[in-house]
Amino acid sequence: MNIRGNIYIISAVAIIGGGLFGFDISSMSAIIGTDQYKCYFNQGPDGPPFNDGVCTGPAANVQGGITASMAGGSWLGALISGFISDILGRKKAILIGAVCWCIGSILICASQNIGMLIVGRIINGLCVGICSAQVPVYISELAPPSKRGRLVGAQQWAITWGIMIIISYGSSFVNGPAAFRIPWGLQMIPAIVLFFGMLPLPESPRWLARKDRWDECYAVLTLVHGKGNPDSAWVQREFQDIKDMCEFERNNADVTYLELLKPNMINRTHIGLFMQIWSQLTGMNVMMYYITYVFTMAGLTGNNLLLSSSIQYIINVVMTIPALLYVDRWGRRPTLLIGALLMMTWLFADAGLLASYGQPAPPGGVGGTPEASWSVTGPPSKAVIACSYLFVASYAPTWGPVSWIYPPELYPLRVRGKAVALATSANWAFNFALGYFVPPAFENINWKVYIVFGVFCASMFVHVFFMFPETAGKTLEEVEDLFTDPSGPKYIGTPAWKTHISTSRTLAFEKGDIDKVEAEHRDGRLHSDPSV
Numbered sequence: 001m002n003i004r005g006n007i008y009i010i011s012a013v014a015i016i017g018g019g020l021f022g023f024d025i026s027s028m029s030a031i032i033g034t035d036q037y038k039c040y041f042n043q044g045p046d047g048p049p050f051n052d053g054v055c056t057g058p059a060a061n062v063q064g065g066i067t068a069s070m071a072g073g074s075w076l077g078a079l080i081s082g083f084i085s086d087i088l089g090r091k092k093a094i095l096i097g098a099v100c101w102c103i104g105s106i107l108i109c110a111s112q113n114i115g116m117l118i119v120g121r122i123i124n125g126l127c128v129g130i131c132s133a134q135v136p137v138y139i140s141e142l143a144p145p146s147k148r149g150r151l152v153g154a155q156q157w158a159i160t161w162g163i164m165i166i167i168s169y170g171s172s173f174v175n176g177p178a179a180f181r182i183p184w185g186l187q188m189i190p191a192i193v194l195f196f197g198m199l200p201l202p203e204s205p206r207w208l209a210r211k212d213r214w215d216e217c218y219a220v221l222t223l224v225h226g227k228g229n230p231d232s233a234w235v236q237r238e239f240q241d242i243k244d245m246c247e248f249e250r251n252n253a254d255v256t257y258l259e260l261l262k263p264n265m266i267n268r269t270h271i272g273l274f275m276q277i278w279s280q281l282t283g284m285n286v287m288m289y290y291i292t293y294v295f296t297m298a299g300l301t302g303n304n305l306l307l308s309s310s311i312q313y314i315i316n317v318v319m320t321i322p323a324l325l326y327v328d329r330w331g332r333r334p335t336l337l338i339g340a341l342l343m344m345t346w347l348f349a350d351a352g353l354l355a356s357y358g359q360p361a362p363p364g365g366v367g368g369t370p371e372a373s374w375s376v377t378g379p380p381s382k383a384v385i386a387c388s389y390l391f392v393a394s395y396a397p398t399w400g401p402v403s404w405i406y407p408p409e410l411y412p413l414r415v416r417g418k419a420v421a422l423a424t425s426a427n428w429a430f431n432f433a434l435g436y437f438v439p440p441a442f443e444n445i446n447w448k449v450y451i452v453f454g455v456f457c458a459s460m461f462v463h464v465f466f467m468f469p470e471t472a473g474k475t476l477e478e479v480e481d482l483f484t485d486p487s488g489p490k491y492i493g494t495p496a497w498k499t500h501i502s503t504s505r506t507l508a509f510e511k512g513d514i515d516k517v518e519a520e521h522r523d524g525r526l527h528s529d530p531s532v
Helices: 007-014 016-029 035-040 060-088 090-109 114-142 145-168 178-186 188-198 205-210 214-224 233-249 257-261 263-281 284-289 291-297 302-330 332-357 379-395 399-410 413-444 448-467 476-483 503-510 514-522
Strands: none
Touching: 007 016, 007 114, 007 145, 007 188, 016 060, 016 090, 016 114, 016 145, 016 178, 016 188, 035 178, 060 090, 060 114, 060 413, 090 114, 090 178, 090 188, 114 145, 114 205, 114 399, 114 413, 145 302, 145 399, 178 188, 205 214, 205 233, 205 413, 214 233, 233 413, 233 476, 257 263, 257 413, 263 399, 263 413, 263 448, 284 379, 291 302, 291 379, 302 332, 302 379, 302 399, 332 379, 332 399, 332 448, 399 413, 399 476, 413 448
16 A cells, blocks of 8 residues: 555654654753753853853743743644645645744754743744644544544654653753753754655645545545545545535635634534643643652752653653553543543642642752742652652543544534634643743742642543543544534533444444444434444
């Protein structure tokens, strides 16, 4: 089979766009605790420029701004990605993102001051916003339903690899500003690979259909789903479904973001938005950016601090694998519910340990880090570290991948590009807010930060149970039927807790067993599969 039509190769190249966010997390979190970074961008008495004195680095609110600037750019990038994707195509949107990343990385690598660093990170953010919104759309519109979850979820795995690689092969032992310029420059490599890797890959067949490029649409379906056989029953059925959906949507005017607020769309819009908002309010990206503060409070220093942080990133990579293998079998709802419950447990445990066995740090924070405003030692400190690891192990196979899988499955074709862009922009808006909030929060309310995120996890458990329907195993066109089910509440469709996985039916569909599919459809089992 032509490798251009191999959905695993297509996904492997596209998810590099997600990996760029991981590179940003690691290249920042690994650097902010080093003397080289603190002294070069120091706002204290010993700098700038770089020197061998004791430097405190940027002020807490300034460091929050540096970190959050990337998320601010990502918010804007996600919003504009909907327009770029709808006009130029999913593939070209990703290519534009790769170019933005290279430009931003050049500015960051050459930063002479905090202002230049922030501008470079904003431009990098444009790339991350575009790619994080449109890579899931691109893959979900190309992937068969039985594999869609693992393939879209692989974006999260790419993020975890991006985090770990820079940490593992970082340059923290290099003297002078080169210690941070090297990793900031190396982040351009994956963007270059993404750009040239995407060039020979096919465009989304559903986007091609919406542009009335039917021959190209059918050719892509034949290449990717029919393994080169244009007479495949699965290709013909899927092509007809896409054609029927486009016929139905042809009566609609050009889509604007306002359409997402109409009564028949508002439920799906709110689910997509909160999928991404809750993903941020788990506190995971905060843990990744500022893990050095947490471990410093637990008494780790020097190489032990770097090693302990690296272990967390390795856990993140390894524990994402089960989701890629089984998320289409487990379903979206159970995965999200179990993840929220476990994360809540570890966050409250960390808060309890720090409150019960810790004490305020000396003036200036542990090791001269103001954000490390609370100190815990002995066995309780090891328990804090263990709970942090367990938190990551709970997030990685649950909310991590599903937060990217779920939004593109919710929307009809005519609004999918802009709807996922809007949902992803919510992710980056909250990433920006939390990036700004956390350093001062650690400095002022210390261990109570864990209570805040623990309450968020409890809230998301309830929200998912009552409002987030199961989409695993359904074609994107069937998900539309789920939300427009006339037997359910108006504008909501089938109640979330009554939805189920449809894996066996979908597998039969993909293998061309149309008779089985039609029999189940006649029996009224379109949205559930009791055999699973």
